[in-house]
Amino acid sequence: MPLLQTVDLTKSFGGIRAVERLSLSLGDSQITGLIGPNGAGKSTVFNLITGFLPPDAGRVLFNSKDITRHSPHKLVELGLARCWQGVRLFNNLAAIENVAMAVKRPSKGGRFSGLIIGWTPISGFSREIIEKARHYIEMVGLAGKSRDVVADLSFAERKLVSIAMLLATEAKLLLLDEPASGLDAKSLTRTMFPLLFKLAEAGRTLFLVEHNIELVKECCKKVFFMHHGALLAEGTPEEITRDSELKQIYFGT
């Protein structure tokens, strides 16, 4: 059973069909890519899957469970999390505080337990949470910068913080929106590629929206190609990048 499945997902904005009856499925513990020209609807698909946008029609299934229209925070609890293109962080907090905010809390029964547990007199985070946050910061290689306010970090470092936050949620399925954007070639090959592989090896399933073909070819086992809101093709990176029609759509000749 695929970890994630969409069935005829559809979304329009006024007269514009942003996503047209999109059906795809993701395999477990793999890195899958979603590529296509600008305006193809890739980010819309992400928003539809992760509950930030309600679809007009269609369903999203996670672990065979229908999660269409679930709110984002509920999905995180179920094991589905996303990060944002251009990186969204809590700018006035330090890196470790950002990650600590994302650490999965033990849910001891009931919707309101989180609130009650949250009212502990300990100022801020408990020891367990801080330890976990430290662990994830080290995992992305930012141990030395954990005390820095994220507003002062470089863009690449901010990206790493946001990935550490994703890890901290302990979500099984991670959706990364353009992880390569804004990174230079060295950061990509030295940091991002190995990190993505490390995550997949650790059992996480990654779904990436990407424009960087090098990353897609290097890291993705399978690729979906979107255009004008529809799924045009799916296959290995080699198959997709070799196809002359797709090349024309994406690169123009």
Place this chain on the structure above:
Amino acid sequence: MDYVFLVGSSICIYAVLGVCLNLIFGYGNIGVVCSASFFGIGAYTSALLTLAGWNFFPTMLVAIAVGALLSMVISLPALRVHWDYLVIITIAFNILMYQTMLNLQDITGGSFGIRDIPPIELFGFLFKTRLSYFLLTLVFAPLCFLAVRYVANSMYGISLMAIGEDELAAKSIGKNVGLHKIMAMAIGMSLTAAAGSLFSHQSTYINCESFTLHDTVLVLSIMIVGGMGNLWGSIVGAFILVSLPELLKFVGMSSSVAFRVRELIFGLAIVLVLMLFPKGIMGKEQPAEGRVKHMLKQKS
């Protein structure tokens, strides 16, 4: 001297209003502009119930309950509309509540208000004098401050601050934004109503003119001048903005212009303060270094 106690008790009460608004607006970045309405609802509740023979303390509890329930009138729409529109909605709510207070003459006495409100009685002691009332507010205000501070420093409060900073980021790491906002408004507005219940016994009289949009703007100013996101700042803000108009009364002026000139000076003072302290008097960013050091040192 009685006059000083009167001003002092007003400072305490308005400090509570500022602190409550700060939790909602300063921490949670929820654009609520109707503090005076909940203040008034608490005041009328206590006035009417004590006139019906109730003891004061239960009326404060009722005011808190009413404030919390009524906060859902603005917190539920708050989840669905953009920040700017929430400001408009709450301003409308403020005006609506004022008009209700003005026109429900049988209950609120309209612009004539409610008179002969009995003084507070607690533990057999009657708080009749300005001094005793002031001392009561001097106990009430710190208690409210500590309660709000406890909330603000808890895991819930930190999450609320994160939500205020970036709602989408907070959602993506699993924060139930809607629930946090509803709770923030319930807490803030119920304590505001509690302050109102206390306020109705400051003099033996209340009327709707104390609960206008103008009064909400005063609370907003207290929060901004003191520093949004800084609870101590609201206390400083209340002290300055409540005592300033009173101090200006001692500056000799021809009575025909005195009121207007005072308003002018008041406005000018706020502008000057914000020019010198753009983030409010106590609005300096708290350095993360110290906070993180403390956090990491906590249990190592």
